[in-house]
Amino acid sequence: MKKQHISDAVIRRLPRYYRYLDELHSRGVVRISSNTLGKRMGVTASQIRQDLSCFGEFGQQGYGYNIMELRSEIGRILGVDEPRRLILIGAGHLGHALLQSFDFAQGGFRLDTAFDVSSALIGTSINGVAVRSMDELDAYCAANRPAVAVLTIPKAAAQETADRLVALGVRGIWNFTNVELSAGDGVSIENVHFADSLLTLSYRIAKRPETEKESL
Amino acid sequence: MKKQHISDAVIRRLPRYYRYLDELHSRGVVRISSNTLGKRMGVTASQIRQDLSCFGEFGQQGYGYNIMELRSEIGRILGVDEPRRLILIGAGHLGHALLQSFDFAQGGFRLDTAFDVSSALIGTSINGVAVRSMDELDAYCAANRPAVAVLTIPKAAAQETADRLVALGVRGIWNFTNVELSAGDGVSIENVHFADSLLTLSYRIAKRPETEKESL
Numbered sequence: 008m009k010k011q012h013i014s015d016a017v018i019r020r021l022p023r024y025y026r027y028l029d030e031l032h033s034r035g036v037v038r039i040s041s042n043t044l045g046k047r048m049g050v051t052a053s054q055i056r057q058d059l060s061c062f063g064e065f066g067q068q069g070y071g072y073n074i075m076e077l078r079s080e081i082g083r084i085l086g087v088d089e090p091r092r093l094i095l096i097g098a099g100h101l102g103h104a105l106l107q108s109f110d111f112a113q114g115g116f117r118l119d120t121a122f123d124v125s126s127a128l129i130g131t132s133i134n135g136v137a138v139r140s141m142d143e144l145d146a147y148c149a150a151n152r153p154a155v156a157v158l159t160i161p162k163a164a165a166q167e168t169a170d171r172l173v174a175l176g177v178r179g180i181w182n183f184t185n186v187e188l189s190a191g192d193g194v195s196i197e198n199v200h201f202a203d204s205l206l207t208l209s210y211r212i213a214k215r216p217e218t219e220k221e222s223l
Numbered sequence: 224m225k226k227q228h229i230s231d232a233v234i235r236r237l238p239r240y241y242r243y244l245d246e247l248h249s250r251g252v253v254r255i256s257s258n259t260l261g262k263r264m265g266v267t268a269s270q271i272r273q274d275l276s277c278f279g280e281f282g283q284q285g286y287g288y289n290i291m292e293l294r295s296e297i298g299r300i301l302g303v304d305e306p307r308r309l310i311l312i313g314a315g316h317l318g319h320a321l322l323q324s325f326d327f328a329q330g331g332f333r334l335d336t337a338f339d340v341s342s343a344l345i346g347t348s349i350n351g352v353a354v355r356s357m358d359e360l361d362a363y364c365a366a367n368r369p370a371v372a373v374l375t376i377p378k379a380a381a382q383e384t385a386d387r388l389v390a391l392g393v394r395g396i397w398n399f400t401n402v403e404l405s406a407g408d409g410v411s412i413e414n415v416h417f418a419d420s421l422l423t424l425s426y427r428i429a430k431r432p433e434t435e436k437e438s439l
Contacts, residue, residue, distance in 0.1 A: 022422035026401070048403075085422045086429025104320035105417075114421045154428055179428040181421055185242070187264070197424035199415065201321075205330045205397060206238035206301045208413035212370055212395040213302025 013061050020058055021085055023048065028078035040071035087115040092153040094177075095121040096168060097160035098128050098138050101183055105157065106133040116155065120147060148175035155179040162186050169196075233274050237301055239264065240271070244294035256287035303331040308369040310393075311337040312384060313376035314344050314354050317399055321373065322349040332371065336363060364391035371395040378402050385412075 027048055031039060041052040048055075059065045059077075062084050066072040082088055093116040095102050102121065111118045121138045123129060129140045139147065147153075156172045158165060158180055165184035172180065179195045182188055185203075188196050243264055247255060257268035264271075275281045275293075278300050282288040298304055309332040311318050318337065327334045337354045339345060345356045355363065363369075372388045374381060374396055381400035388396065395411045398404055401419075404412050 018426055019419070019423055021426060022416070022419035025422065026416075026418065027403075084426065084429075086425040087422070089429060091425075091428070100320035100323040104316035107316040109417055111421075114418065114425055116421070116425075155424065179424045181424055187243075195424055195427035197420055197427070199417070199420055200238070200242075201325055201415070202242065202330065203235070203238035204413055204415055205327075205332070206241065206303070207235055208371065208395045208397055208411055209302040209307075209330055209332075210234055210237060210300065211411035211413070212307070213300075213305060 017058050017061055020050070021081060024055070024058070025078065025081045025085060025087075028074050028081065032074050032078055036074055038071050038073055041066065044072070082115075085115075087113075090115055090117050091155065092116070092151055093118045093155040093157065094147070094153045095136070095157040095159065096123075096141075096144075096172070097121075097158065098123045098125075098133060099159065102157070102159035103133055105159065106136050120151075122147075144171070145175060148172075148177070152176055155181060157181045157183070158188075159183045229277050233277055236266070236274055237297055240274070241294065241297045241301060241303075244290050244297065248290050248294055252290055254287050254289055257282065260288070298331075301330075303329075306331055306333050307371065308332070308367055309334045309371040309373065310363070310369045311352070311373040311375065312339075312357075312360075312388070313337075313374065314339045314341075314349060315375065318373070318375035319349055321375065322352050336367075338363075360387070361391060364388075364393070368392055371397060373397045373399070374404075375399045 024044075027044065041055045045052040045055050056066075063080075065077055065080060079088075093111060095106060095118065098106065098121045102123075106118075106121060118136055121133065121136050122141050122144050123138050124141050128138045131138050154177065156177045156179075158168065158172075160168060162184050165182070165186040166188055169180055169182075169188045169190060173190050173194050178193065179197070180188065180190065182196055182198045183201075185200055187198075190196055240260075243260065257271045261268040261271050272282075279296075281293055281296060295304075309327060311322060311334065314322065314337045318339075322334075322337060334352055337349065337352050338357050338360050339354050340357050344354045347354050370393065372393045372395075374384065374388075376384060378400050381398070381402040382404055385396055385398075385404045385406060389406050389410050394409065395413065396404065396406065398412055398414045399417075401416055403414075406412055
């Protein structure tokens with residue numbers, strides 16, 4: 008496939024396409040037109056065709072897309088079919104919740120070990136994932152070369168831990184610390200900033216004329 | 224303030240400005256130029272000036288911004304200074320983690336009650352927040368008129384619960400269910416799609432030429 012610059016907006020829509028196609032596939036739908044898919048997703052048919060054209064040719068004029076094929080193509084583009092190793096740093100409340108309920112395998116990630124500094128957690132296992140001491144991180148990374156680390160640790164330790172992970176060869180950081188991390192070229196950081204997200208919602212409801220004040 | 228259309232991109236940057244200013248303020252910094260702020264945040268100074276000009280006049284040519292003032296102005300724009308009531312639906316792993324570790328008050332939200340269907344949880348209290356039965360939701364909403372609901376429930380119940388909340392007067396839904404929800408005009412939905420976020424990271428690291436395969 009020819010390399011070209013693909014915009015951030017397109018990249019962010021890919022997982023949404025994947026999710027919709029996955030849902031349609033699991034409901035037994037076999038084929039869908041870009042019009043119908045667009046209507047469901049709230050984007051235009053031409054947007055979908057344009058987005059997908061960044062990655063090759065999909066669908067057949069007048070016949071729409073074969074859902075299973077398109078889903079697996081997008082999965083391949085997203086890297087879901089290349090299993091990669093992932094570790095989680097910080098098995099506190101949020102780390103624990105992700106270990107218990109998030110399906111890492113569905114994204115093509117293999118997770119067997121989490122790391123923490125708390126002696127109450129070290130040596131335990133959460134949903135089949137072993138919690139080990141941060142002292143064992145270097146040896147684990149040398150032996151297993153994880154591609155991605157999930158960072159669910161307190162703010163204060165965020166940058167220092169990110170630096171350590173990058174030095175150990177981690178290429179992607181899924182960052183829940185609500186701190187803007189810096190990392191060198193060749194390392195991708197994907198932020199989940201809860202506070203930013205809730206404040207965006209706060210803005211949207213604040214701007215709307217209120218018919219009635221909430222009692223507080 | 225004159226109403227004008229403000230783009231989604233600008234709205235999404237506001238909480239980031241707020242977060243940076245908050246951090247600078249807490250470190251005792253009093254004043255900052257748009258150049259310095261931009262460098263820290265990885266945006267241009269003119270971007271910052273343009274974004275802020277959507278909301279009024281800030282800063283003084285040649286003197287930069289007074290951090291405390293700008294922070295409190297942006298907070299006001301985001302609605303942080305109007306306390307609003309928030310409820311959480313679903314006190315499972317993720318809901319529990321948010322109750323334990325997310326600072327709702329910082330965003331101007333007042334949270335005293337969560338709802339669940341599990342009899343093991345109903346009647347308990349998590350970090351000072353009472354967990355009540357979903358059967359009590361209607362009466363609670365009638366009495367307390369919450370503005371926002373956090374949705375941390377299984378996919379299957381997501382749309383139905385959202386419909387119920389909207390009928391009860393909720394105007395904003397913070398959606399962690401990984402399902403695209405539909406709601407009428409006048410209701411804002413803010414999604415935190417973990418799976419989409421991790422797949423975006425997956426794409427970014429997959430596209431990079433690998434010097435070495437991870438062992439799996």
